[in-house]
Amino acid sequence: MSFTVTVQPSGKTFTVERDEPILQAAIRQGVGLPYGCRDGACGSCKCRMLEGRVIHGVHQQKALSHEEEGAGLVLTCQAAPQSDIVLEARTVPGAGEFAIRKLPSRVVSISKPAPDVAIVRLQLPANDLFQYRAGQYIEFILRDGARRSYSMANAPHTVIDTPQLELHIRHLPGGKFTDHVFGAMKEKEILRVEGPFGSFFLREDTDKPIILLASGTGFAPIKAIIEYMIWKGSERKAVLYWGCRGRADLYLNAWAEEATARLANLRYVPVLSEPKPEDDWHGRTGLVHEAVMHDFPNLLEHQVYACGAPIMVESAERDFIARCGLPDDEFYADSFTSEADKHGP
């Protein structure tokens, strides 16, 4: 048995099989809906149901509270229709553009630009171009079937000549996958990946100035977006804010500084929340999203692309919209949720 989902105001329709989450069916049929974690943790897929009935699978209250559910909001990644339904949701042109594929990949190199950050390069099959948008992510499919998501840090055009993906992976001690990356992972290891996923990429139907906001390894997809803009010769005004704890955590600071010379209208503002005396830091300090609000008290005409720690992404979305007038449909984000977020308070 299948049900029909209609998305308003675009009028797009697609079918969902019994017990299948709406988002899974949309991705399968190339319909672009907004989403992030695909796992009920980030809230990026939240939208309003205008008609119909759904049953929600496990999800975080932070992503969808009881009150929101009562008010007719749904998480498409966790909601299985029980009838035909009508949703009110932004459609994301380009999100379903490239087929999602499962591929074998081989670890080419692992470097450690900071004590808890690994840059892993993955070789993809040659003669089989892997296409994606700068900002999207892949999932590793682990032996026990668990999945872990990582954003591509290199822009798609770089893969044409060298079929490799660059990933920036932060160690979460006790974490199933990153303990392996920082422990036993060796060059030549074979890993299964699936992708590309995600709706976090540059919207190019406007020239609005952009704020690129990263915390920690949230820099990875932002780097890919900047590489893409350099390749395209983009003239859009952009300011990159990269927030980390200490100086060593700005693991590609030189790259970011050089990017401002290669992209005409890019500025770069690193922000440290806990600089140590030995960092000899004379730059900005504090919370990175507060640095943005200090510099841009009015974000009415901007787009914001934010990526990294869930707390940073949530604070930025809330405060930019409430205090700086950012239109809520101009905030684009990938929140790096993990098991801790799914099982936490």
Ligand SMILES: Cc1cc2nc3c(=O)[nH]c(=O)nc-3n(C[C@H](O)[C@H](O)[C@H](O)COP(=O)(O)OP(=O)(O)OC[C@H]3O[C@@H](n4cnc5c(N)ncnc54)[C@H](O)[C@@H]3O)c2cc1C
């Ligand atoms: C769209 C997306 C893109 C992402 N991109 C990146 C990226 O580019 N770079 C990056 O570094 N990360 C990224 N992440 C995060 C990444 O997918 C992983 O969640 C992260 O690397 C942790 O994986 P892990 O297996 O090591 O840890 P997990 O096994 O998820 O554990 C994480 C932490 O939670 C603790 N924990 C485990 N289970 C529980 C439990 N039941 N209760 C409480 N605590 C628990 C662990 O001890 C550990 O400290 C992304 C996430 C998403 C959703």
Ligand code: FES
């Ligand atoms: S909660 Fe649905 S995509 Fe994250």
